[in-house]
Amino acid sequence: MDISAYMQSLGRQARAAGRVLASADSAQKNAALDAIATALESARAALAEANAKDLAAGRAKGLDEAMLDRLALTAARIDGMIEGLRQVSALPDPVGEITDMSFRPSGIQLGKMRVPLGVIGIIYESRPNVTIDAASLCLKSGNATILRGGSEAIHSNTAIAACIAAGLAQAGLPAGCVQVVETTDRAAVAELITLSEYVDVIVPRGGKSLIERISRDARVPVLKHLDGICHVYIDDSADMDKAFAIAVNAKTHRYGVCNAMETLLVNQGVAFEILPRLAEAYSAKGVELRGCEKTRAVIDALPATEEDWGTEYLAPVLSIRVVDDMAAAIDHIETYSSRHTDVIVTEDYSRAHQFLRQVDSSSVMVNASSRFADGFEYGLGAEIGISTDKLHARGPVGLEGLTSQKWIVFGTGQIRR
């Protein structure tokens, strides 16, 4: 197979389908989403069969339990895909929205119209349900999608793609609206991330090494986050009960997620008061603590190194640093944060506002758990991923992040003098 020609062909079809989809009304897009959900419901047996093939091949290849678990298309996960489609269908459609229309002194009426980005390339590993999650958000926001899943899920993803194709056809939308890359050849990824003529943005979903590789080699813009090194800073003005609840929740609510706290910063004025209480709670949950020297003067912990401050554990491990004051906390955050989510616990009005202003992360919070940095919690109704870059979209990316605004002008014959 000529991979380059194949990918160019997918690109051309996606671009053409995207033009149709960009002008499709909400009713038609929702009809497609609902039809896809129905197709999935009818295809449960076929999906299970395809998934069984992938699981058998995975076991034979020696994939570990965690990976096999991510690969499995259980009945509950199929339920989740169907429910997710219904939810996205019910979301307001941002496409075509016109805002800020006003008359300029020249007499032209100027405004902004929200439009799809165009064609989105999704590159993902393991979890077959991402096929539906990502495709549904792209479809609703008027974008054509090219999906490249993990080779270990090729049969599952192909079966899901068949349901998507059926749904699109039923709604009268071109098949090119959602295409799945049919070859597992790695060269297809290299082509996709450099297909600038036809692809407007790449969204990688998976482990850090996948995202690093793609970001390094892509010529197409990438919407991504590399790390979730999130901080909670307990100020000496903090309410200790809030501090306790937030610090425990931000670390232990879930471990393997990007918005979990990885480093706790504590003002020296309250270290003696709050750290023993927290240490007890963390130990009860089996969290390994690594602390700076001042931390270890108060509680038992392994020594924390420079490397710890820059590590996303995604595990029951927490690094702790005692800092002199908020300025020192902000310095630490600006040095080590991955610009994902950072939190201050304080009852001081001025410090709360300074922290919000000075910390340059995609989400900055006062007195709330970092675990709230999530598309559903933010009311986006959906989330294609989280961006820690600064351009275009920051933080949880929903439908709006998959669109851009163009300028539109209603004139009555105006010319420049």
Add this chain to the structure above:
Amino acid sequence: MDISAYMQSLGRQARAAGRVLASADSAQKNAALDAIATALESARAALAEANAKDLAAGRAKGLDEAMLDRLALTAARIDGMIEGLRQVSALPDPVGEITDMSFRPSGIQLGKMRVPLGVIGIIYESRPNVTIDAASLCLKSGNATILRGGSEAIHSNTAIAACIAAGLAQAGLPAGCVQVVETTDRAAVAELITLSEYVDVIVPRGGKSLIERISRDARVPVLKHLDGICHVYIDDSADMDKAFAIAVNAKTHRYGVCNAMETLLVNQGVAFEILPRLAEAYSAKGVELRGCEKTRAVIDALPATEEDWGTEYLAPVLSIRVVDDMAAAIDHIETYSSRHTDVIVTEDYSRAHQFLRQVDSSSVMVNASSRFADGFEYGLGAEIGISTDKLHARGPVGLEGLTSQKWIVFGTGQIRR
């Protein structure tokens, strides 16, 4: 000189200065802009002397008249720089704006805060006044700047930089807020566009080959437009007087600009009526016409080729194509447009709205000259450039385009259940 170490050092200083500038209030930033204007006024003799050195060196190197003209810092241009600074100072400050604050079901209060991108690298050729134009917009929007001008303007730019430094000092802002790259070594550019750790966006200002080179090699995001291949489509429902005025203005108001029309599309139903009238006006202004076969059946023109449809002339040359209908016009535009600005002249309501919806350019207009695609005409009060990319900013980019929005949360102790 170790270029890499030098550029890393500029980057570190910019990043540090940017943190201070991001929290600076409007009064302080405006004081800096006003102080820079005052410094320029006092330094007119020194600026003229430095510029004379550059012009002498330029003549000795054989620069042509057009290039020497761009290089010249006339009294009028210095007036322009000073006036520009006063205007930017008077603009509303977008930094720190909080919008969309609302309570989520979880009880957190969620909103968006507008913040500077951080550090902006400006790479430009020839015109020394860009030093001030670009630096003033970056400063006002809270961004630190690293300026790399053309080697032919090194003395002029250095003299301007001294005025900027004086202004910053007077306002109590760190010198790192605006830094000029002091070496003319080309390696400095290669370093700047890959300095991802310290630079958030690159804005290239200059010819197409400069912008192409930078876009190709940059690892830092680039805000740019490559081409301004703009269209005016005259529909058969158009008011012929509006069509005439717009088609003449869009081509001939100014030639060497990105928002000038380069291809005129005419509905076959009105070709006989409008083309002769336009041809007469264009010929009177010395515009060379290149047309498709159907065009040449109506007026005198050179034959237009496929290459003409994809050419930005930046000169008194216009390509003309007669099309069957609006769908054909949109097909042509979607094929050849550089996604800058495209216009329809029509009195048909449905077609006007379809054109606005279906044409995927940064500015789409009904019954107005493409020459309105400009930051000042759009009311941005300033323009650092025009973007034809789809992410982050589209069309004229003003202060807002040099910022992004982060999420902020006011909580009262909420945790995830």
